[in-house]
Amino acid sequence: MHTLDFEICLLTFLFSINLLFYLFLLFKKVNIFYYYKKGALTSKPYAFKNRSWELKSFETIDVLDSLGSNIKIDVRGDTIMRILPRSNININEEWITDKTRFSYDGLKSQRLQSPLLKNTINNFIEISWEKAFKEFYKNLPQQNFNVIKGNLAPYFFLKNKANKAILSNRIYSILGKLIDIEVVTILKELFNKLGTCNIVLGNDSNINIDWRSNYIFNSNLVNLEASDAILLINFNPELDLPLLNNRLRKAYLEKFTKIAIIGECTNLTYPCLNLGNNAEISLIDLAKGKNNFCKILKKAQNPKILISATILNRADSQTVLFLLNYISKKLDIKLDFINLFASEVGIYELGINKTFSLNESNYFIYNIGYDEKKLLLKKNCYIVYQGHHGDIGAESANLIFPSSTFIEKTSSFMNLEGKTQLTKFIFFPPGQAREDWTILKALSDFLDKNLYVYTNKLSLPYFNIKDIRKRFYYISSNLNLVESKNVVNLFNCNNKITLQESHCLNILLNTNFLPIFNNFYFTNSITRASTIMGKCSNFIYKDKNLNF
Template sequence: MIQVFIDNQSVKVEKGSTVFQACTKAGVEIPRFCYHERLSIAGNCRMCLVEVEKSPKPVASCAMPVMEGMKIKTNTALVKKAREGVLEFLLINHPLDCPICDQGGECDLQDLTMVYGADTSRFSESKRSVKDKELGPLVKTVMTRCIHCTRCVRFATEIAGVQDLGTVGRGKETEISTYLKKIFDSELSGNVIDLCPVGALTSKPYAFHSRSWEIKSTETIDLSDSLGSNIKVDVRGSSILRILPRLNESINEEWISDKTRFSYDGLQHQRLYHPMIRKNGYLEKVSWQEALQEVLHKLSLYAKESTVAVLGSQVDVESAVVTKEFLTKLGIHQLYFEKHWNAVTGILSSNQLNDHSTKNYLLNQSIPGLEEVDTCLLVGVNPRFEATLVNTRLRKRYLQGNFQMACIGPELNLTYPVKHLGNDINLLLQICEGRHPFSKFLAKTKKSIVILGNHLFRKESSHGIYDLVQEMTKRLPNFNSFNFLHSSAGLTGYLEAGILNDRHVCNQQISNTSKNLLLFSIGSDDLDIPVDSSNCLVYLGHHGDKCASHADIILPCAAFTEKENSTYLTIQGQSQFTKLVFYPPADAKEDWEILQVLSEMNQTALPYQSKKEVQSTIHQMYSPWIYPQGQYKQAKWKDLQEPKWKSWICNDPLSVEVDHLNYYQTDVICRSSMTMAKCIKANFLNSKSKSH
């Protein structure tokens, strides 16, 4: 620590800190445009000028390191005049767009000019004009407003890992450009909107819809992937106008993916508003009483062993638990997850994941802890598209140096180098037995992790893969070597509450050719539906997607933005809760409430009158670690009694759950989003132009 003096106030800061950081620690606000805490220092704007004793002129505080005994002044006449001059130069070519600019009310240039700028300008020359760039369907550009802070360039290069943005020209001809005529091809592109200190980069879907002072903000969480990014939803009336990131250092920092940021319009399209029953081949609107009576009638017609319930990827823990208890009271024990419901040998429906040993199904290395590992092996997973902000952390670790990323499965483009070992499950066996060159490399590492994707466990050899990877990671020095990366927001909660069936119940091998089946789809829209006239599908969901089009009975439910205090677990096992943005539309209800009323009508009433009572039961009977919020469960290894992985392993290529082809349509909300549809089209055209 070294001592410096800021406006005659003594402050101790770490050696190597900048003057800007020292001022921030002392509580002194320094204006800036180009500086950002998570980006490299550029020193472009000169707005952060301060006076340093014995320096002949003001210095840029963001680029000047502190020295012992340095005396810094931030509010002298020289500093004020320097900042006023900087703003005068920045406004030479800046257009007078404030009344029509989307950034109005949230513009750093506007705010700082009001505080530090002059009331007149000495320049009378014509302002220059710059041609707008086409960055794709998400980011709108008005490049005449650009002040060349290069935040967007540094973000694209350092955080997103794509070389799409840069500066061309020199002097007054300098422009921010894409070099070649192409879109900003990144799943994180929307973050440049938040970074831009002026109105040069704004949101296309949000353009000209509202002013910042007209909207109401609600802090909640995102369900587009398993990360549980913290977000802020801005609404006016009953319409979502935009979604912004909310700072959470342990999860998403201050970034969110484009899918999180722009898929919100899907919440307003293709919604289910009223209960419906299929009559004479057509779905007709009915009352809740009639719809629930019809469900009970169907329950009386089908055998218990032929009744199955499937949970979707965005169902909250409370609804999942109430579903299980409702089915249990009826004597039905077949409850599955949508992507594994007919996978007889799927590990996600095995006893290994039902023993509350969270080590078996969590990302055991914390998300911030990913920045400390020295080696990472991916097995059948693509973090760039399955959990974008996890990939961002791994890229940050790569930029620090001395980091090796390897993968088994399809070749991956993760925005940083990846050593592709092959696409053969037998490679895992070779590494575990020390017969592969990568084994020697792993033996020398101090902090290595293995990350598995849940798509891996749809395979027949899933049990062998699971046991084999556990055996391999036990030999690594790091306790948190074994890591699961789910692609679904709800799955961690289902596993923690222990509500999925074990593999022995699955042995009847329900498939898409099954007959005489009563199927309850609880928010499941990615279900391979058995098509047969003898089957009946009861759909509880919020969108008219694949399952709704085949349903015999539809019970409309609330989306995650329409639920208050519903529980979801992150891939780290951390509990998070939704907040009510606005009420469910028309007759839609929350899933657990529908099942509660259904149980009462069936004379098998569940003992719940409120969500708090459901949460209390979960805490006492299912998992004490889900509540209170933010608490982590201490993970412990599950001892393998009889490792049989050698007999299970077979030569079978791997695939991944999500890639660049289906990234924008991974759930029903994305598939209903017009903005996501535009992204798919732009991605296709961009890929086509690259091939030529």
């Protein structure tokens, strides 16, 4: 009888251990089957498809988030069979997220393969590249030259129609999440030649990029594990950056790190103190030292404050930034800003930080990869979309230039730490799609033949990727540091200003911080085109609107 009771207790104990281990893997969102060395859990999309010796491997980086995980892509012919992590202790260690590992089928789905023009009945028809450039040129905002007065005189005008001038102040470009540094560099120079600097971001951020410390992760990712107190502000690492959440969990398990959050709190797989979600109450209490967690931060030997850069998308962003710098100075803690998208830090490094707000009509919008929401513009606005997927941006466009994804070109990105990373060319783009920088180069050559400029030629002097890199190395020496970073000069707020003397607190909004992502699996055009990501979303979020 006693033997039977012992066996029942043992089986119950083993079942409980397996159940807890399964729940741990479920919440971790990284490399579930890597815990089983014998293959008890395997990658379902890859299972029974190929032998490993039949595959050809390419080493590159992941651009689906701002971490820049090192990955290895195994291909057979023109098909991606699987994506595996490459070990890099300074960035992703030996892990990658499920989104990185399984969204590769989205690189082939819903691709734009030829230039498209929207006709009068709102249907897209295929056209040649030459006709696409002619449509671009024909729809530039124009006005009679003799009616333009004073400082509104344009920078250039049409060669064939001397009385028609191009209004360069009505030409805008909006940038998306997956844009590489080469494209931003060549686009900026083309727009400068056209007499405009209207290159804007789609994230509505209001960051002072004069100080580099305002837009990069000023500490090192490795140092997070040595922290003894961490404060998260409007940053949910489980959904926003799961691999960074992995380091926070390791810090808690190894050093019993105290972790608190201001913002929407979810299950972070470790104990986390919720300090509230209201911007006015939580931040002011923290600045005045009324919060008990302030004492923990003061006593800590290696404290950290991690802030999502999207906090500066708010209308009261300047007040929020003042409070954050005040808290940083008072507690003597560096602020670590976390940009969540692959292109953002590189764009800031090149000096671009305008936001998108158009209140008039007759604008010409050059949309490069912005797919987050439909552009709400007034009448007579002409939109040209340059991208690789038929997503939201392509739907609202009048003219489409098909381009390449990150595996179809050699390009540069800067991750959240400010480290330059390189992607590697693996496949040619499908159909008539071309690399982004070659499209802009060909467009500049076409415009140079049809537009007259007072000062210089419109044609860009770049013939290969090395020429473009020499240019952006000249713009910012930080871009020349591949897989390394410079020591950042930190912004110091004025010690003489107190909270009582500051008038900016009067405009701090009494609103809650909003979550950044509502769906971990649908964060860009590639993941939204992935069938596997759709099934994951349907399983986790119970989305009934999916057709599979």
